Amino acid sequence: MRETHTIKEKISQLSIILIPILVTQLGMFAMNFFDTIMSGKYSPADLAGVAIGSSLWVPVFTGLSGILLAVTPIVAQLIGGGKKGDVPHTVLQGVYAAIALSLMVMVMGGFILNPVLNGMNIDDEVRMIAKQYLIALSFGMIPLFIYNVLRSFIDALGMTRTTMFITLLSLPINVIFNYLLIFGKLGFPPLGGVGAGVASAITYWLITLIAFWVVHTKIPFSQYDVFGTMHKPDISKWKELFVIGVPIGLSIFFEVSIFSAVTLLMSNYDTFVIAAHQAAINFASFLYMIPLSISMALTIVVGFEVGANRLRDAKVYSWMGVGFALLLAGIYGVILLVFRSEIAFLYSDDAYVLELTAHFLLYAVFFQLSDAIQAPVQGALRGYKDVNITFMMALISYWVIGLPLGYFLANYTDFGPYGYWLGLTSGLTAGAITLSGRLLFIQKKYRKQYENF
Structure with missing residues (x-):
């Protein structure tokens, strides 16, 4: 670089x-x-x-x-x-x-x-x-x-x-x-x-x-x-790795495992709903590779610039990555809206499953927009080696807000199985908002430290 x-x-x-x-x-x-x-x-x-x-x-x-x-x-x-x-x-x-x-x-x-x-x-x-x-x-x-x-x-x-x-x-x-x-x-x-x-x-x-x-x-x-x-x-070096790495690993685990938890909760519905949910989640996971990759790239470039004390460049990279992710999310969000029935056809020939999958994919549009913010922001924060507060925010967003809200909407409202997707979207949105605030705080903190130095 x-x-x-x-x-x-x-x-x-x-x-x-x-x-x-x-x-x-x-x-x-x-x-x-x-x-x-x-x-x-x-x-x-x-x-x-x-x-x-x-x-x-x-x-x-x-x-x-x-x-x-x-x-x-x-x-x-x-x-x-x-x-x-x-x-x-x-x-x-x-x-x-x-x-x-x-x-x-x-x-x-x-x-x-x-x-x-x-x-x-x-x-x-x-x-x-x-x-x-x-x-x-x-x-x-x-x-x-x-x-x-x-x-x-x-x-x-x-x-x-x-x-x-x-x-x-x-x-x-x-x-x-x-x-x-x-x-x-x-x-x-x-x-x-x-x-x-x-x-x-x-x-x-x-x-x-x-x-x-x-x-x-x-x-x-x-x-x-x-x-x-x-x-x-060298145990001291292991400590450095684990102090930074364990919160990163737990943040990723809490995000990935919530989808497994929702899949288990979906077992209360019939086979058609489960099949449609799995198909939609599989395609959403495929699209998630885009913001996840942007997140990993930001960790590299932001870490490089922070190490060199080029804090302005680190900040520019951070928000450039978020903007790029949002642009792409907008593009494939439109594609999902227009071609969700055709996408569903990739997974099944059953008319009822196709209908349900297309409906799940409609919720995936909002899901992807939230992911396009929270994933790159997490990557930028890792570049600053800020991981502990990020981990707590991920835990609260996914497991304290997203999953309980999804369970309530699915079981106590007319949303049914789609309630879980609304809950996931709400959790991701909460993560996007709180993590963005954290990034702004860290950038301001680093700038003050550098000015004092």
Whole structure:
């Protein structure tokens, strides 16, 4: 990355960082998508098992990997502040922390997986497939968490195109192993949905090895010689990572898990409503990759500028990102309004499901507008390393305001299942307002500190 002086230069630099992140996020989303649809081609039970396994795994993974995202603002500020010599130690300690986190998840999973699955009202076959899918996936957990650290390091240098290419390379690898292991091709045994878990684990190992090779041999990453000196685990550095990372991870977990909670509450409705809700949520999640990617890009550029004490540039980047997200949300909001019936047709041929899905997507328009503010603002705040108050705001917005309000509207008004979507939108709107106020406060606080200094 480099210092920018004009709005045009800032737009150019933000775009160079943002576009590969967006492609990367869509690629990661596509991996889960292929696991699901390819398992569905094997049998309905395998589809259900993989879907349940994924619903348990995704909130845990996104929350814990969010902790490791602390590497991005820390490294970005070190580079912006001209402290490049401290970067290798930070990244290596991040790798150690990733290994510790993954081992913790595996041990905890060994104790709670059976009770959680046994508590679900599902067929024994589906329960067994979900369990074996998650066990197979766990063999790739350590490299996946390490990859998230290496990816954060690469992205913090502004080289987001590199992680984009690694992710794009992982897609055909994942699809090929899915094909071989789910359906039993070229002499492999047909494993069904469990094969999707094995394929994902193999893919995680391969992309981590590729990322390690890139970091170790390719300029500019090799100049930092991250693995040149294998320092011992440094608890003080872990503390810095966790002080910043745990609130980030919890914020992400609370946002992602609320959708899982709503899906569970939707089980009180009939199959058609559940199917329509799932279809609409899936498409909304796809669109969320846009503000999420802008959020990740803002963490990098804002962290870089704050590290260099260019506070005006950090502020310009912050609101530029929010404005760009709102512009895009307005565009695809219009698309949702006009083509929501056609979008619904992508998920089902049933006339009633199509009607319900189109109705859910109408609520998604307002949902996306709120997301277009709160996600980029969170990314900017992470660039300032302001994460604790942000975490509390996310908790209150989603779980104190959004979910209870949605439950009330769904069960005590005529909105029915759409009440949950109104509740989610209200929670996201509350988050957008409070987080924007927090960003304004932090920018003012930093400016005063710099002036006094």
